[in-house]
Amino acid sequence: MKDLTQNQWNEQIKADKDAVILDVRTDEEVAEGYIPGAKQLDIYNAGAFMEKANLMDKSKNYYVYCRSGSRSAQACMILESIGFDTTYNLLGGFSEWEGDKTV
Incomplete structure (x- = not known):
């Protein structure tokens, strides 16, 4: 896992053809807005999180965010523990x- 600032995140995603944006917040939080193109995988629903994570392409690069950066860091560690090579946490x-949002 590597922590990225917003600027690093934006620059890196633009240049990454294997980028997948992963939102690990709850349905209620996502309803308030999200980063365009993000796939939601609620880390608080541990069973579903693990089930869906195991179906994802481990060769992709995962850019993970939550509300403050704490749950996404945890999600990155979990993903890496099950074989994901490249995860990035949004600080x-x-x-x-401050980037694009869908509300």
Whole structure:
């Protein structure tokens, strides 16, 4: 896992043809807005999180965020523990996100 600032996140995603944006917040949080193109995988629903994570392409690069950056860091560690090579955590999470949003 590597922590990325917003600027690093934006620059890296634009250049990454294997980028997957992963939102690990709850349905209620996602309803308030999300980063365009993100796939939701609620980390609080541990069973579903693990089940869906195991179906994802482990060769892709995962850019993970939550509200503040804490749950997404945890999600990155979990993903890496089950064989994902490349995960990035958005520092500050969605609460500090200044880029494009879908509301």
